[in-house]
Amino acid sequence: MRARLHITGTLAPVDERLFSSFIEHMGRAVYTGIYEPGHPSADAAGFRGDVAELIRPLGLSHIRYPGGNFLSGYHWQDGIGPKERRPVRPELAWFALEPNQVGTDEFLQWCERMEIRPMLGVNLGTGTPRDAVELLEYVNGDLPSYWAQKRRENGREAPYGVKLWCLGNEMDGPWQICAKTAQEYARIACETAKMMKWLDPSIELVACGSSYRAMPGFGSWEKTVLEHCYPYIDYISLHQYYTNHEGDVPSFLARPLEMEDSIREIAALCDEAKAAQGGSRDIHLSFDEWNVWYHYEQEGKEPPRWTVARPIHEEAYDDVDPLVTGAMMNALLRHADRVKIACLAQLVNVIAPIMTQPGGPARVQSIYYPFLLASRYGRGAALITEAEVPCYDCAVRSAVPYLDCAAVEGGDGSLNFFLVNRAEEAMELNLELPRAFAAGEHRILRGLSLVSASCALRDGSAQALLPPRSWSMLRLTVRPAPGEIYN
């Protein structure tokens, strides 16, 4: 199969927050994931050094915390102060025991050590607007006020200065603790947002959109939320996980195109709200949960309930999954003008690129690599490309191009193409170049390795062979020696 690709324009700068992830108090994400006092690699605060070493190369901008569904039952005051006095609680989102040994201070200080910024959520399930504002006061307060003083008493003098906050999580979902109707959520989100911005006008707020595209209220939920919250929020969230229970790979590979439909539709609703309210600010999108998630469910495991670090949703990714997550990342890059934040959900042990053994080693999974290289080489200006490539029809969509591509021009003048070949046969790619380049490098994901392949530069174009059903990156640089690619 042959494909021709060329660049037709520049879309927008890529917001570095597109390369963010998510840690929830869920399964073994926190306990025996990032945090395991007594592990041979643990630091003085009990956080695993081996896990940190696998997270660092991802160059994460933000980590969303503490949930997820966990957020809607979380009383943040349980997680501060002397650890021995913190309560152990039954955790209703995931039927586990929450020991509260990691809380706001531990997480925020770990983020500081990791040089990753936090994106914190406030509980709008069992929580009140007052709880939310008090958490903000605890975290960012610099007044001689009660909660800021409590933070100081707990050993942290300087405010943390957290800028990005989520107003609840998936509040439309019947699975959510204290789920809400659109009206109910819109009202509480609006009032919470007002108070939070009065206390700290420097923050940015993300309101909950629908939990996923197939929710019955998709679109109408966002309309209601935007109608009430437009003046007070900065972003609205989208979430999406893809499954392949049917074993229908062509459809699975096509799913990320639906993600783009969602982005376009929700962005249009944001623009409608702006016009209706005569506003001057754009509401942008925070795609703050995205991934592949179905293997664990298919295995039908049900670990005993009410334990600490209950090992749930430990998804084992295969060789097709990184093509889907790679295409999802591409979809985000192709909409860099509207999507400003995106979190690969999650980071460690739970639907995650990084897995740990309690007391043992940590390792990465296949989905680690497309994210890693996009984060490393996908910063700069998102480009618009056009491809001449055959298409296919499948159960979920028609006219699916066999080639999926996102392109970014780096600040160093490089051109970086992230490519998914959806076809069962190899694809000869001919890439028209807008100018001369000194070197081209092609890296293909094979299992857990990035294999080098040839990239020929001639007659103003680059040629590469994309293996059947593969994810790869093509990188053209202005200097002869291409930058080191992670391996």
Ligand code: AHR
């Ligand atoms: O990321 C796992 C869960 O998926 C989150 O807790 C929830 O927000 C979503 O349904």
